[in-house]
Amino acid sequence: MLIKFIRAGYQLAGYQDRRLTKGLSLAALDGCLLTVSYFIVAQLILSVFNTTISLPIILLSAVGLLSCLLGRIYLSNLALSHVFGGTYAMMAEARIRIINHLHALPLGWFSAKRTGDLSVRLTSDLELIEWLWSHFLAVFTSTIFTMLLILALLCWIDLFLALLVIITIPFSFWVMSLTQRVISRYDEKMLDTASNAQAELYDYIQGINVIRCFGQFGTAWKRLSNALFQQYQAQLVLETKPSALVALFGFVSEFSFLLLLVSGGYLLFQERLDIQHFILLNFFSLIVYRQLQTLGDGLIKLRFSSRAMERIKKLLSETSVATYNDGNASIIPSSNEITIKQLSFTYPEQSCPALQNIDCHIHANAITAIVGPSGSGKSTLLQLIAQMWTPDSGQILWGEYDTKIIASEILDRNIAMVFQDVVLFSASVFDNILIGNQNATAEEVIQAAKLAQADEFIQKLPDGYQTILGDNGYSLSGGERQRLSIARALLKKAPIILLDEATASVDASTEVAIHRVLENLSQHCTVVVVAHRLNTIQKAQKILVMHAGCLLEQGDHDTLLRQNGLYAQLWQRQQQSLSWQLTPNKQGMTT
Numbered sequence: 001m002l003i004k005f006i007r008a009g010y011q012l013a014g015y016q017d018r019r020l021t022k023g024l025s026l027a028a029l030d031g032c033l034l035t036v037s038y039f040i041v042a043q044l045i046l047s048v049f050n051t052t053i054s055l056p057i058i059l060l061s062a063v064g065l066l067s068c069l070l071g072r073i074y075l076s077n078l079a080l081s082h083v084f085g086g087t088y089a090m091m092a093e094a095r096i097r098i099i100n101h102l103h104a105l106p107l108g109w110f111s112a113k114r115t116g117d118l119s120v121r122l123t124s125d126l127e128l129i130e131w132l133w134s135h136f137l138a139v140f141t142s143t144i145f146t147m148l149l150i151l152a153l154l155c156w157i158d159l160f161l162a163l164l165v166i167i168t169i170p171f172s173f174w175v176m177s178l179t180q181r182v183i184s185r186y187d188e189k190m191l192d193t194a195s196n197a198q199a200e201l202y203d204y205i206q207g208i209n210v211i212r213c214f215g216q217f218g219t220a221w222k223r224l225s226n227a228l229f230q231q232y233q234a235q236l237v238l239e240t241k242p243s244a245l246v247a248l249f250g251f252v253s254e255f256s257f258l259l260l261l262v263s264g265g266y267l268l269f270q271e272r273l274d275i276q277h278f279i280l281l282n283f284f285s286l287i288v289y290r291q292l293q294t295l296g297d298g299l300i301k302l303r304f305s306s307r308a309m310e311r312i313k314k315l316l317s318e319t320s321v322a323t324y325n326d327g328n329a330s331i332i333p334s335s336n337e338i339t340i341k342q343l344s345f346t347y348p349e350q351s352c353p354a355l356q357n358i359d360c361h362i363h364a365n366a367i368t369a370i371v372g373p374s375g376s377g378k379s380t381l382l383q384l385i386a387q388m389w390t391p392d393s394g395q396i397l398w399g400e401y402d403t404k405i406i407a408s409e410i411l412d413r414n415i416a417m418v419f420q421d422v423v424l425f426s427a428s429v430f431d432n433i434l435i436g437n438q439n440a441t442a443e444e445v446i447q448a449a450k451l452a453q454a455d456e457f458i459q460k461l462p463d464g465y466q467t468i469l470g471d472n473g474y475s476l477s478g479g480e481r482q483r484l485s486i487a488r489a490l491l492k493k494a495p496i497i498l499l500d501e502a503t504a505s506v507d508a509s510t511e512v513a514i515h516r517v518l519e520n521l522s523q524h525c526t527v528v529v530v531a532h533r534l535n536t537i538q539k540a541q542k543i544l545v546m547h548a549g550c551l552l553e554q555g556d557h558d559t560l561l562r563q564n565g566l567y568a569q570l571w572q573r574q575q576q577s578l579s580w581q582l583t584p585n586k587q588g589m590t591t
């Protein structure tokens, strides 16, 4: 089981740190040195009883014991620093591998799993494994060596009595494995309830403003306290259920000591064993008993963290977006046009497809707009173009190549996307824009902010570009946040820019200015925008009109108006609403 655990750890990290092997060898040496010091004590006891004790023997023993002690301090220190160095480096690598794997997972995975569960796997589960590697492996190795050597010493003193100790060891291990099996029945539940409690805590803190606004403290608190109570119960069961077996393990290990005491006493009485050897046998069997206890404790914890290891391995086995790992990094399409062929897509765990048989052509170096009623599939189409999901069927071609065969890093580098929900990090405004292109100069960052109509409000912030934004950039208005995310996308200078209602929260004049920038950009970029306000995309070279997951109409503004279909209806409704005027009625209220 231990070997399996170590192998799984190596797999998790993706490499085997040499410091760990070195540290474990040093721990084994430490265990040997401990046995040497016990041997010296045994010799001293024998010489007392044999009356051969003398000052030189006492001095020699003292020097021997001191050397062993100093040697052990040196060895255990060195062993631990190697084991810690190796373990922490490997676990850091494991975390990076997990994060890299998460990058490649389809967005649906994140919405299906709760953030709390993920954070438990990345924190508590990994910490448990890390703790066991760093604190148990070295102790386990030195304990095993000490125990084996002491058993050899026991055999040297009296083979028959040593065998009495040895035969009880398999029983101890049998009880230990029984305990592990019982624990494994409850530890899964404990880890699951811990994940759930963490998820509830996360939801509670995230949604505290909504909870407060709608007076939902009672309901929200009930959910949270329920989850915490379940975790508490699972923890209690895990601790109490195997306790009888843990006690039995202690009894079986102690029994060997008892057996030796009684049998040794009998042999002593029969004068077949002398007193000095009787004392030595008991002294050593007591040490074996202690070592067995240490091993038992560690192996029980090992079982617990093996479960954590399985959960992380399961996370790593989640299937990534098809293109992510297999893509060809050398493919660079000759043009930035996008062709969509018979594309259909259903969200995970949904029965109705969000997109059905979409066929269209998105011109290079032009603006294409996607419009349609809410829920018609506009954002989904945009996200599929950005390869955030794997389609059920159909193809998306970038130039002449199917995006499935293009390496995801190439796609990521060439596509800039502005999402509906803007995510800003707790960093300066400057750094938030710089995320778009880490190699950009300060001038380029400011230029991108100017193009996104963000420079003016940034200059008015307390520290300008160096103003630190709070959690998720809460100190900015919705429109300001959107402009920062547009600046970020512009800074990327990607040949394909996708904007999902990127200007929904900005005022009309800013929106016009941003669209003017997009028009300029479209001279050398493929720009795809999802828009609700149709007057902003009137000049788009192509407009895709979505309805209930289908592409209903396509063409430019004038063609679509002539078709007198859904687009014409939407256009007319918006034009009517633009002509509305607020006038006071007789009671003086505006209507």
Ligand SMILES: Nc1ncnc2c1ncn2[C@@H]1O[C@H](COP(=O)(O)OP(=O)(O)OP(=O)(O)O)[C@@H](O)[C@H]1O
Residues within 6 Å of the ligand: 108, 111, 347, 348, 350, 354, 372, 373, 374, 375, 376, 377, 378, 379, 380, 381
């Ligand atoms: N992560 C998801 N999981 C399951 N269903 C989803 C998910 N995201 C969107 N949907 C569903 O897919 C359909 C299309 O959604 P989509 O967001 O693409 O529409 P939209 O046209 O962009 O809407 P809006 O204009 O309101 O943003 C909707 O029925 C929506 O409920």
